[in-house]
Amino acid sequence: MTSSDDPFGADEPEAQPTRPAPHEGDQPAGEPVVTTHFGSADEFVRKQLIGTYRRRVIAQGSGAGFRWKAAWWESKEAQQRIEALWRAWEAARADEKAGMSAWWIEHCDPHMSVLLSPEGPFADSTDENRIGDPLPYEPADEGLFEPDLQPPLLTQLLKDEAATTTP
Secondary structure, eight states, X not given: OOGGGOTTOTTSOXXXXXXXXXXXXXXXXXXXXXXXXXXXXXXXXXIIIHHHSOOOBOOTTSOSSBOOOTTGGGOHHXXXXXXXXXXXXXXXXXXXXXXXXXXXXXXXXXXXHHHHSTTSTTTTOOOOOOTTSOOOOOOOOTTSSOOOSSOOOHHHHHHHHHHHHOO
């Protein structure tokens, strides 16, 4: 799907790059090559999930509330759930009618309820944020995930620029 036929991407720049399936020759004859908008689950987390699914999270021992770990990729359960969320999101983009609605109801909300639960994989997390802020994020070690396919977010570019111009 290109940005020109994506009902949610009308203001996006023309056709962003997509990544083909690992080995195009491995596709069964007559099957279309599978492509993704994001290059990895980590890129999906950084550029889609944490800025969209904003919840106040508190550290273990701070009372009842949601938990999230900035280094989410350290949890095997979180890796698998977020990989599933990303793949389902990629598939939902192709359904122009109800794909995204179904993704929220059938995938995102159930997985995020488990991930953010005080008994979930981030139960011992000490990461916090403020109301309205994106979920905390810490970069993974280089090479853990495939390279990004989409350009950096404007907020990241501004942050990087401020870091280089500040004495």
